[in-house]
Amino acid sequence: MIGTNGGNLSTNQTTKEILFLDPVCTHNIWGGTRLREDFHYPVEGDDLWECWGISAHPNGDVTLRDCGFRGMKLSELWKKHPEVFGNVDSDRFPLLIKIIDAKDDLSIQVHPDDDYAKVHENGSLGKTECWYILDCKENATIVIGHNAGTKEELSRMIHEGKWSEFIREIPIKKGDFLQIDPGTVHAIKGGTLILETQQNSDITYRVYDYGCLSNGKPRELHIDKSIDVITVPAKSAADSVKSVADLPVNTLNELYACKYFHIYKIDVSGKMTFEQNAPFMNMTVTDGNGIVNGQPVKKGDHFILPNGFGNVELQGSMQIIASTI
Numbered sequence: 001m002i003g004t005n006g007g008n009l010s011t012n013q014t015t016k017e018i019l020f021l022d023p024v025c026t027h028n029i030w031g032g033t034r035l036r037e038d039f040h041y042p043v044e045g046d047d048l049w050e051c052w053g054i055s056a057h058p059n060g061d062v063t064l065r066d067c068g069f070r071g072m073k074l075s076e077l078w079k080k081h082p083e084v085f086g087n088v089d090s091d092r093f094p095l096l097i098k099i100i101d102a103k104d105d106l107s108i109q110v111h112p113d114d115d116y117a118k119v120h121e122n123g124s125l126g127k128t129e130c131w132y133i134l135d136c137k138e139n140a141t142i143v144i145g146h147n148a149g150t151k152e153e154l155s156r157m158i159h160e161g162k163w164s165e166f167i168r169e170i171p172i173k174k175g176d177f178l179q180i181d182p183g184t185v186h187a188i189k190g191g192t193l194i195l196e197t198q199q200n201s202d203i204t205y206r207v208y209d210y211g212c213l214s215n216g217k218p219r220e221l222h223i224d225k226s227i228d229v230i231t232v233p234a235k236s237a238a239d240s241v242k243s244v245a246d247l248p249v250n251t252l253n254e255l256y257a258c259k260y261f262h263i264y265k266i267d268v269s270g271k272m273t274f275e276q277n278a279p280f281m282n283m284t285v286t287d288g289n290g291i292v293n294g295q296p297v298k299k300g301d302h303f304i305l306p307n308g309f310g311n312v313e314l315q316g317s318m319q320i321i322a323s324t325i
Contacts, residue, residue: 017067018295019084019304021074023053024060029214032103034193039099039300050100053302054282056093059202062302086279086307092125094325095261097282097302098196099134102188107219108143108167108208111201112229113182120225121203126182128260129198132244132321133176134286136192141169143187144178144241145234154232158223163208170237175245177255177263183231195286197323199260205229250314252322264322268314276309278324290316 025041031049035041041051052060056075064072069081077084078093088094111127112120145168148154157166167185172178172192180186185207188194205222207230212219244265247253250272255263266272268290282304289298293313297303305312314320 016293016306016309018292019064019069019077019306020066020295021054021302021304022063022065023051023302024055024062026050026052026060030102030104030106032101034101035099038193041300048101050098051300052096052098053284054095054097054304055200057096057200057202060096084280084306088279088325092200094200095282095323096198096200097284097321097323098198099284099300100188100194100196102190102192102194104190105210106188107206107210107212108163108185108187109204109206110185110226110230111180111182111205112203112225116182116229117201117203124203125199125201127199127201127203128182128258129180129196130256130261130263131178131180131188132195132197132255132263132265132286133172133174133178134193134195135174136172136189140172140189140192142172142178142189142192142241143167143169144180144184145170145237146185146230146232147234149233151227151232154230155227158207158227167208168234168237170241172241173243173245175243176241177244178241179256179258181231181235183229185230185234195284195321197261197263197282197321261323261325266314266320266322268316268318268320271313271315273311273313276305276312279307280324281305281309282323284321286319286321288316288318290314290318 025043026049027047028049031047033046035048035051055062061073061075113126117124117126146166147168205226207226249267249269252274253265285297285299285301
């Protein structure tokens with residue numbers, strides 16, 4: 001038994017194993033301390049930038065823990081035991097889930113789609129992603145989209161450095177959701193904490209970097225590639241963000257679905273159950289604590305429910321962002 005909000009939660013043993021993961025945390029001058037202070041990841045430093053919570057990418061391959069595959073990398077499990085993931089036809093684990101702590105404003109970026117990345121980035125996947133706003137400052141904004149009406153205007157604004165004309169900022173608040181398709185200009189502003197779900201890719205084109213220096217030198221920009229892939233005109237500001245803060249509790253609420261992923265938000269209050277009938281389901285506890293099929297979980301935990309897991313029993317007071325393909 002464990003206690004949550006003054007009540008006791010009973011534990012039930014599951015017949016399918018939950019795959020718990022040890023994340024990989026990265027350092028960057030734009031990072032802060034919230035990954036350690038809020039999520040209690042055992043990483044030192046005041047420049048904690050990203051937690052790659054569910055990832056089989058070479059730049060951040062997480063390790064299995066507290067299960068029969070303890071010590072194995074997720075990429076290795078994907079290759080050696082495809083049945084765990086429903087024998088999905090893919091040469092790599094398809095998704096990547098991060099928590100990002102942006103202490104300062106980040107560079108203005110855009111990502112390519114699969115076709116462009118395959119040709120220009122040595123066969124890499126493109127990068128479709130989405131953001132769930134875990135926290136942000138009062139009256140916060142985020143860069144999403146741009147103000148150019150044509151490719152010619154886009155090129156002129158970028159080459160002439162007309163950044164105040166080009167960049168579009170829109171207001172955000174905690175509990176907002178943003179879908180970021182390839183070709184979408186975007187950037188996180190300082191003081192924003194997000195959970196990002198994306199394709200398994202690390203391809204980013206920098207359009208503008210505010211003149212920031214890394215090790216005393218400007219970082220590389222990717223102007224020509226950016227102009228190639230930026231969508232013109234941009235999706236409207238009204239269509240770029242939606243609030244998902246007050247969805248029904250104890251429900252598997254679908255936030256978005258596309259050919260690359262399905263995203264869900266679960267606010268558990270007491271008990272709920274649902275059937276895990278996807279090839280696999282990624283889960284990150286973004287707040288609170290509780291029990292999943294007899295296993296205690298807490299804020300910051302990342303785990304995968306494998307193929308054939310069946311009935312999922314959730315108890316406690318917690319928020320979970322889940323995803324599958």
